Amino acid sequence: MxxxxxxxxxxxxxxxxxxxxxxxxxxxxxxxxxxxxxxxxxxxxxxxxxxxxxxxxxxxxxxxxxxxxxxxxxxxxxxxxxxxxxxxxxxxxxxxxxxxxxxxxxxxxxxxxxxxxxxxxxxYMIVHHPQWQLAKKWLEAGEIGTLRHVDAAFTYCLTDMENIRNRPEAGGGSLRDIGVYTFGSARFVTASEPVDIAARLILENGVDTFAQVSGIMDGPHGRFTYESITSMRLYNRQVVTFQGDKGMIRLDGGPFNANYNDIAEIELHQNGNKVITERFPTANHxxxxxxxxxxxxxxxxAYPCPLEFIRGTQAMIDTVFKVGVEITL
Structure with a gap:
């Protein structure tokens, strides 16, 4: 062809x-x-x-x-x-x-x-990676029972103030840069949408350098609580967990930058201290x-990640900016 x-x-x-x-x-x-x-x-x-x-x-x-x-x-x-x-x-x-x-x-x-x-x-490359497709498969197969909670964190420390991520006129900020991952990954795996959102933001020179988001999401797996942290001023951390009443799916070691910081890896934790680990050392999303x-x-x-899905994540980001409360630490 x-x-x-x-x-x-x-x-x-x-x-x-x-x-x-x-x-x-x-x-x-x-x-x-x-x-x-x-x-x-x-x-x-x-x-x-x-x-x-x-x-x-x-x-x-x-x-x-x-x-x-x-x-x-x-x-x-x-x-x-x-x-x-x-x-x-x-x-x-x-x-x-x-x-x-x-x-x-x-x-x-x-x-x-x-x-x-x-x-x-x-x-939005992560949905093409087998670790995220496996997370979705495990959840849909009921491997963790009833979904109760999802939490995600993506942070890194950006000190170059000339970088476009630190410039409001260029659409900078942590939510637009990496919130698409903490929000979008939860939406992709669970096929759910937020029904309630609260947020706290730290702004520097007109861009959000820290965002703490919490809320409730609803979808085919029922309602569950959700938490997200994104920051451009914290040490590197990437982790996502999907917790049910009978188990937990955990993606660690850089799930959003697979095989960059560490080998792409996903864990399924179940009752009886049972842990299944799958690694993807060669997959390039x-x-x-x-x-x-x-x-x-x-x-x-059919393209696996159409613009209609992308719009949902952006709508979630829009809502966070609308309801978010600016804080000072």
Whole structure:
């Protein structure tokens, strides 16, 4: 089957280090073009993909008739604009998270997607990883009994104040950067939505550097309590637990950055001190994401993480900003 030919808008470090190599390695994909006006930045991509075509502008890449799909790793506040431009140019588009800064903005992307018949998606890679799919399978199989509580934490310490995550005009803050993981992972595994939310936020220079969220979620597994902590000022920590009345599913060691800090691992704890551990040392969720995207484009397979799901997570973030109480420690 003909591979999907990819172009990348902008030579972001994350694109160079993660997504461009993933596109280059994925089955059914070909990394074909990059848009950047910087020869120095282009050099990092050409080092592992020497045949890459370099366009000096984003518009030139979108006008390239040989490109089927584009990946958008631009700063958060530019995501909606260039996602829509890519669709208008007739390109399938995978945009880095968050694809929008408000849930309502995603509606226009969905409308453009439907009108064009093209695939538009947010690069929410974790749902493609087997550890998260196994968590969902275990929960649905009743391995932990009745679900009672979910808690998630994602923290790291960012001291570079010039980083776009520390800039409000660029859509910075912990919730938009990593809240999509603590919220979205709970929604994905449980297929549930929040019915009550409370939050405490610490703001610095107009961005949330800490968010403590609690609430109640409801779905096919009934109602359960939920807690989340995100921060850009704490030591690295990533952990998610799903607790039932007969067991617990725990993802630790970097479940949102699988095999980066530690080997991807998931544990099933059950009565009688029984623990089942599954490890995934070779699974690359970025590669799996690109391959899933390609199957949807070439074979018409339903994309595992549609924009409608992404909108739900953004709506949850919107609510936290609305109800959150600013605190000072």
């Amino acid at each position: 003909k591979p999907v030919r990819w172009g990348i808008l902008g030579a972001a470090n994350f694109a160079k280090e993660q997504m461009a190599p993933a596109i280059h390695a994925a089955k059914g994909a070909e990394l074909a073009a990059l848009a950047t006006s910087s020869p120095e930045k282009a050099a990092g991509f050409l080092a592992f993909c020497p045949g890459l075509k370099i366009h000096s502008t984003y518009e030139a890449l979108l006008a390239d008739p040989t490109i089927d799909a584009v990946y958008v790793p631009l700063p958060n506040h530019l995501h909606v604009e260039w996602t829509l431009k890519a669709l208008t140019a007739g390109k399938h588009v995978l945009t880095e998270k968050p694809i929008a800064l408000q849930a309502s903005e995603i509606d226009q992307i969905i409308a453009a997607r439907d009108a064009s018949g093209l695939l538009a998606a947010e690069a 970025y590669v799996l994401q690109v391959e899933a995207f390609g199957r949807s484009v070439r074979e018409g397979v």
